[in-house]
Amino acid sequence: MTRELAERLRREHTLRPEEYRRLLEACDEETFGYLRAAAAETARARFGNGIYVRGLVEIGSRCRNDCRYCGIRRSNRRAERYRLTPETILDCCRTGYGLGFRTFVLQGGEDPAWDDGTLTALVAEIRRRWSDCAITLSLGERSVASYEALFRAGATRYLLRHETADPQLYAALHPAEMSHARRLACLETLRRIGYQTGTGMMVGVPGQTIGTLVEDLLLIERLRPQMIGIGPFLPHGDTPLGHAPAGSLRLTLLLLAILRLMRPAALIPATTALATLSPEGRRLGILSGANVVMPNLSPAAQRAKYAIYEHKAAFGCEAAEGLAALERELASVGYRIDYARGDYEE
Numbered sequence: 001m002t003r004e005l006a007e008r009l010r011r012e013h014t015l016r017p018e019e020y021r022r023l024l025e026a027c028d029e030e031t032f033g034y035l036r037a038a039a040a041e042t043a044r045a046r047f048g049n050g051i052y053v054r055g056l057v058e059i060g061s062r063c064r065n066d067c068r069y070c071g072i073r074r075s076n077r078r079a080e081r082y083r084l085t086p087e088t089i090l091d092c093c094r095t096g097y098g099l100g101f102r103t104f105v106l107q108g109g110e111d112p113a114w115d116d117g118t119l120t121a122l123v124a125e126i127r128r129r130w131s132d133c134a135i136t137l138s139l140g141e142r143s144v145a146s147y148e149a150l151f152r153a154g155a156t157r158y159l160l161r162h163e164t165a166d167p168q169l170y171a172a173l174h175p176a177e178m179s180h181a182r183r184l185a186c187l188e189t190l191r192r193i194g195y196q197t198g199t200g201m202m203v204g205v206p207g208q209t210i211g212t213l214v215e216d217l218l219l220i221e222r223l224r225p226q227m228i229g230i231g232p233f234l235p236h237g238d239t240p241l242g243h244a245p246a247g248s249l250r251l252t253l254l255l256l257a258i259l260r261l262m263r264p265a266a267l268i269p270a271t272t273a274l275a276t277l278s279p280e281g282r283r284l285g286i287l288s289g290a291n292v293v294m295p296n297l298s299p300a301a302q303r304a305k306y307a308i309y310e311h312k313a314a315f316g317c318e319a320a321e322g323l324a325a326l327e328r329e330l331a332s333v334g335y336r337i338d339y340a341r342g343d344y345e346e
C-alpha cells in the first residue's frame with residue numbers, strides 16, 4: 001500500500017494529507033528503499049551526477065532571539081560570541097572564489113549590529129568583486145525595506161526556515177516576541193521581491209508529531225520554495241531542550257526523499273546536521289535526493305563558536321579546505337563536485 005503511494009508521489013509530485021501521513025507512519029523498508037532510490041534518480045535526471053557546493057561563511061554568533069533549541073540563543077551565557085568584520089568576510093569569499101566556489105552563503109544570528117547600511121555595503125562589495133557569484137543570505141527576519149535593499153545590493157537567494165507549520169509548536173519553541181505569522185510573511189516578502197527562497201525544518205524537534213510534519217509538507221507544497229533545508233534536530237546541552245533525543249536519521253532521509261519527489265527541481269542540501277548525526281549522513285542524504293553541500297569557509301578559529309548544536313561537523317568534508325576529501329567521498333557513491341553557481345531552474 002505505501003509502495004503504491006510512493007509510486008504515485010513520484011509520478012504526480014503530490015499526495016493528499018492523509019496519504020502523506022500514511023507514508024510517514026507506515027513506510028516499510030521496501031518502500032523506504034524505493035522512495036530513496038526514486039528520489040536519487042529524480043535528482044540525477046535533473047542535475048546529473050554533480051553536487052553543487054556553496055561556501056558557507058558564518059558571519060557571527062550574536063543573536064537577539066532566544067529559540068529554545070539553539071546553542072547561540074541570547075540567554076546562553078556560555079556561548080562564545082564573535083562577529084566577523086566585513087574585511088574578514090571578504091577574505092573568506094576571496095579564498096572561496098580561489099577554491100572554485102561560485103555561491104557564498106552568509107549565515108548568522110539576528111544581530112542588530114548588522115544594520116542595513118553595513119550589510120548592504122558588504123553585499124554590494126561582494127557583488128562588485130565577484131560578479132559571477134550568487135550571494136545567499138541566511139540572517140533571519142528583517143524588515144521589508146531591508147530585504148529590498150539587500151536584493152538591490154546584489155543578494156540573490158535567502159534561506160529562512162519556517163521551522164514548523166504548526167503555530168502552537170512554533171510558539172512553544174520560540175520566545176513570545178517571535179511570531180509564526182511574521183515568519184510566513186517574511187517568506188512571502190522574500191518571494192515577492194525576487195529572491196530564490198529556501199525554507200525547511202528540523203526533524204525530531206520536541207513536540208513535533210507526524211501530524212505537524214504532514215503540515216510542513218503541505219506548507220512546502222504551497223510555498224514552492226526553490227531551496228529546501230531539512231536536517232535532524234540535534235540537542236545543545238546549554239539550552240532548555242538539551243536533554244531531548246536527537247532526531248531520527250531514517251525519518252530525516254524519508255522526508256528528504258519525499259521532498260525531492262514533491263519538488264524535483266529544488267535545491268536540497270545534505271545538511272551539516274545530517275553529517276553530524278551520522279558519519280554516513282552526507283552520503284545517505286545524497287542517495288536520498290539531496291544535490292547540494294555547503295562546506296564551511298569561515299575562519300577555522302571561529303567555527304566551533306557557531307554552535308547552534310553540539311559537536312557540529314565543520315572540518316574534513318564539511319570544510320572548504322577539505323574539498324579533495326569531499327570529492328573522494330562523492331566519488332565513492334558515483335557523484336562529483338559541480339562548481340557552477342547552480343541557480344534554480346523550473
Ligand code: SF4
Binds near residue numbers: 070072073074
Ligand atoms: S535559531 Fe537563529 S534566530 Fe533562533 S536563536 Fe538561534 S541564531 Fe538566533
